[in-house]
Amino acid sequence: MLEELVTVSTVVNGKHYRRVVEPRLLLSDFIRHDLGLTGTHVGCEHGVCGACTILVDEKPVRACLMFTPQADGHAIETVEGLAEENGELHPLQEAFRDKHGLQCGFCTPGILMTMKAFIAQHPKATEGEIREALSGNLCRCTGYQNIVEAVRLAVSRIGGSS
Amino acid sequence: MKPAPFRYAAPRSIEELLALKAEHGDDAKFLAGGQSLIPTMNFRLAQPAVLLDLNTLPDQNFIVETSSGGVRIGALVRHSDIETSETIARSHPLAHEAIRFVAHPQIRNRGTLCGNLAHADPASEMPAVMLALGGRFHARSAASDRWIDASDFFLSIFTTALEENEMLCEVEMPPLPPGSGTCFLEVSRRPGDFAMMGVATVVSLDEAGRCAEARIAYCSAGETPLLAPGVAASLAGEEPDETALLNAARQAAEEIDPPGNVHLTSAYQKHLVAVLTGRALRTAFARANTSASQ
Known part of the structure; x- marks a missing residue:
C-alpha cells in the first residue's frame, strides 16, 4: 500500500512520458533532470519566486510545490511547449x-x-x-x-x- | 533543498485513507494542496515518514448548497474553485471577497480551503472569515466523526482542535442572517503577501435599520484568528451612523492587541485595526441596506 517508488504517467507538451520515481521527487526536478526540459527554472524551491511556474491541466502552479506522483494522469505544459515546432514564437x-x-x-x-x-x-x-x-x-x-x-x-x- | 525520503500512498477512498492514518499515526501527514506542507518539507523542517495524498480521492471536490441555504465545501476544493464559484459569490460573498487575498493565483490553483484551515496560520485570511461566518468543521478519523465550531477550532499558532488522526474533510458555512451585509478588507505590502492586518465582518439590520447582530474577526492579530465580541455587543441595537462606526473602530483598537512583528509595530497594527474596522463596517452596513431594500 505504501510505496517507495511510484510509476508516473504524464503528458508534457503533448508528449507522453512514463517513469518510475521516488515520491519525494519535486515536479520541477522531474521536468529538468528526468525529462531534460531545463527551460523550467528553479529559484527558491519554496513557492515564493514563481520561476518554476508551469501549467498543470492548463492552470499555472508552482512545480516546486508538487511531488511528481501528483502529476500522474495530468497534462503539463512548460515553456518549451510555447513556440511552434517550426520555431515560430508564441x-x-x-x-x-x-x-x-x-x-x-x-x-x-x-x-x-x-x-x-x-x-x-x-x-x-x-x-x-x-x-x-x-x-x-x-x-x-x-x-x-x-x-x-x-x-x-x-x-x-x-x-x-x- | 530537497525533501527527506518518505513512503507514499494515494488512496481511492476516505475510509482507506483514514485507516492508513490510524495505522501510522504521527508519522503520517495528509497531503492536500501541499502549498504549506511542501515548502516546510523542502526546508526539512518537516520530515514525515509517510505522506497520505488526498488528491486521488473521488467526490471530495464539492461545493453544495444545503437545504437551509448554507454551503458545504469538500476537502479537495481549491482556493481558485471558491474564487470562481457562482454559488459562493451569491451565498457567501465574504468568502468570495476574501479568497482573492490568499497568496498568488499559482498557489490558489493548488491550495485547498480545508488544508488552509487545518494549517491554522493566524495570518491567513480564511480562518478569520470562518470565525466571522460561524462556520462548522467536519473532522473524521477511522474511529470518530464529529463537527467542531470555528470558534472552538483554532487553539494557537498552527494548532487546532483536530486530534492526532483526524482529518478536516469538510467545512460548512451556515446561511447569512436575513438583512445582512459583509465585507473583507486587509492591508498587505504587496498583493499576495501575508496580511499586516485583515478584518472580516458580518452585520445584519433589523426592520428599523438598527444593527441586529455584528461579527467582526481579524487575521494577523494574535496567535489565532480573533473575534471582537465587545465591539459586536456595543453595536447591537445601535443605529450604524458615523458616530457608532467611529466608536466601534476606536473600541476595536482597544479590544484587539496585536503583538507586532519584525515588519511592523504593535501600535501600527492597532492603527490598522481601527481604520479597517471602520471601513469594513461602513461597507458591510451599506451592503446590508442594499440587500434589505431589494
Whole structure:
C-alpha cells in the first residue's frame, strides 16, 4: 500500500512520458533532470519566486510545490511547449522580445507560463490587473516596467483590445 | 533543498485513507494542496515518514448548497474553485471577497480551503472569515466523526482542535442572517503577501435599520484568528451612523492587541485595526441596506 517508488504517467507538451520515481521527487526536478526540459527554472524551491511556474491541466502552479506522483494522469505544459515546432514564437514570447521584457531571463519562463493562462482568462486585462497577476513572479533585473509593457502588448495582440 | 525520503500512498477512498492514518499515526501527514506542507518539507523542517495524498480521492471536490441555504465545501476544493464559484459569490460573498487575498493565483490553483484551515496560520485570511461566518468543521478519523465550531477550532499558532488522526474533510458555512451585509478588507505590502492586518465582518439590520447582530474577526492579530465580541455587543441595537462606526473602530483598537512583528509595530497594527474596522463596517452596513431594500 505504501510505496517507495511510484510509476508516473504524464503528458508534457503533448508528449507522453512514463517513469518510475521516488515520491519525494519535486515536479520541477522531474521536468529538468528526468525529462531534460531545463527551460523550467528553479529559484527558491519554496513557492515564493514563481520561476518554476508551469501549467498543470492548463492552470499555472508552482512545480516546486508538487511531488511528481501528483502529476500522474495530468497534462503539463512548460515553456518549451510555447513556440511552434517550426520555431515560430508564441505571441507572448514575441511581445517580450519586442518590448525587452527580460534581462537575465531567469524568471522569464515562469512569467510566460503564468501570463499565458492569465491572458486566456482575461483577454481584456488592464495594466492594474496585469500588475496584480504578475505579483507571484519575482524578477530581480527589470523593475517590471518592460515586463508589464510586454504583457500589455501581448494582451492587445492576443485579446484584440486596443 | 530537497525533501527527506518518505513512503507514499494515494488512496481511492476516505475510509482507506483514514485507516492508513490510524495505522501510522504521527508519522503520517495528509497531503492536500501541499502549498504549506511542501515548502516546510523542502526546508526539512518537516520530515514525515509517510505522506497520505488526498488528491486521488473521488467526490471530495464539492461545493453544495444545503437545504437551509448554507454551503458545504469538500476537502479537495481549491482556493481558485471558491474564487470562481457562482454559488459562493451569491451565498457567501465574504468568502468570495476574501479568497482573492490568499497568496498568488499559482498557489490558489493548488491550495485547498480545508488544508488552509487545518494549517491554522493566524495570518491567513480564511480562518478569520470562518470565525466571522460561524462556520462548522467536519473532522473524521477511522474511529470518530464529529463537527467542531470555528470558534472552538483554532487553539494557537498552527494548532487546532483536530486530534492526532483526524482529518478536516469538510467545512460548512451556515446561511447569512436575513438583512445582512459583509465585507473583507486587509492591508498587505504587496498583493499576495501575508496580511499586516485583515478584518472580516458580518452585520445584519433589523426592520428599523438598527444593527441586529455584528461579527467582526481579524487575521494577523494574535496567535489565532480573533473575534471582537465587545465591539459586536456595543453595536447591537445601535443605529450604524458615523458616530457608532467611529466608536466601534476606536473600541476595536482597544479590544484587539496585536503583538507586532519584525515588519511592523504593535501600535501600527492597532492603527490598522481601527481604520479597517471602520471601513469594513461602513461597507458591510451599506451592503446590508442594499440587500434589505431589494
